Amino acid sequence: MDQDKLIERSLQGDLEAFNQLVIEYQGLGYGVAYRLLDDPDSAADALQDSFIKAYRALDNYRGGNFKSWLMRIVVNTCYDHLRSRQRKRTESLDDLPVEEEYVAQLTDRSESPHEYAERRELQELIASAITSLPEVLRTAIVLRDVEGYAYEEIAEITSAAVGTVKSRINRARGRVRDYLSKNAELLPSVYRHSLK
Amino acid sequence: MDPQSLNSVDEDLVAAYVDGDVSTEERQRVEAAMAASEQVAWEVNTLRQTVELLQDLPSVPLPRSFALTEDQVADVLQERRALAKVNVSLPGNVETAPESPWQRFLNFLNGGDLALRNAAALAAVLLLLVFAAEFQIQQSQLGPAAGGEQLSSAPAEPQSQVTAIGGSVAEQTGSSSDEQGTSEQVAAAENPQENADDDPVIGVMSTSEEDQQTTDAEQAPAVAALPETGSASADSSQQQLSPTETADPAAQPFVSILRYARILLVLAVIVLWLLSRTRSRSRRA
Known part of the structure; x- marks a missing residue:
């Protein structure tokens, strides 16, 4: 389905329409989050937060490149996770990535x-x-x-x-x-x- | 291009050159600098190798699906669904059947500001009451004259009866009628011969004819008894006996009040109705 239609339906409360957008962009988003955070769990958390933020902020989307708009949210959310991680420098061995x-x-x-x-x-x-x-x-x-x-x-x-x-x-x-x-x-x- | 002088502008150019995103002229500039300086050549070549290493990084497989559940965005979801329902139920979004002229008329009557519309309706009701009161007063004043009309259209009666009835009417219609009765008597006294010569039946008939002629002026039957020679005085009597002029003096102020009230109420109905429509329109705007 056309991306604009999916966005329009998402704004009308159709979560399935938004999830089609999630499925389309989750691979790209996870790749960026993983490389920025260098940790699979943090990347997954950041990406999930990003999609929730994107859904909530969908009213502010004013057309244009939806991929760029979404990836900006992903990048900013990753920054938030990085800063949060820096504050928690007292990480234990359990927090290390499972390689x-x-x-x-x-x-x-x-x-x-x-x-x-x-x-x-x-x-x-x-x-x-x-x-x-x-x-x-x-x-x-x-x-x-x-x-x-x-x-x-x-x-x-x-x-x-x-x-x-x-x-x-x-x-x-x-x-x-x-x-x-x-x-x-x-x-x-x-x-x-x-x-x- | 001197490697020592790689500023930000050159950085842009080197990055674009490594990515192969330069014009012919730009490419020639960079390659000329590389040919002129080993350091620049090393810089550009090592950057290109670094990019190759970075591009060789494997893509990362997804650990799971990131599709949202309703619980994760429940509040926003409810808001959007509620808003979508409201938008669907807005009048502008629904195609309605064209209204009939009667419905449009009813809508027009029902439109406008409610309080002002009710005030206009109240004024209209009061106006009707004023009309009813005026009509009632007129009826009470014209009642006796109407009785005379009935009499005039009645079959011929003996003069004595007519005179008796005329006398009774004169008594009921007040002072002006009394004067009229007096003038009648005076006229009769002045023309005794003429009256003596008249056939009583003919006299009655002439009385009826005279009544019919003066019906519009709502004259009392007593006027009919006047001889032709007294027509001038009869005319003046007719003028005096117009409906308003015959009103009871005690009722005169009341009639005036009702007249003013009628005018005021008509104005009130119009003004209140117009205000009601204007306020409603400004609210919609």
């Missing part, structure tokens, strides 16, 4: 255990590099390089000018590169020498 689930999902049965371990270490290194970035740079690089959004969409989501977005992306890439170069031994041989 087994993630690992099971990403296992390629054709690769050797050694290759699998190397790939996992590289992914963790890149994730750590992203997590080390300030919020705005993290958002820019996740939306552009991980999720593949256009500059204009990122500008809309982050309420920034396109030039600012490009600048942030370039700086974020540089910092990730610098972070990775410090751990060059974990990089694939193709990158190991060039990044140094």
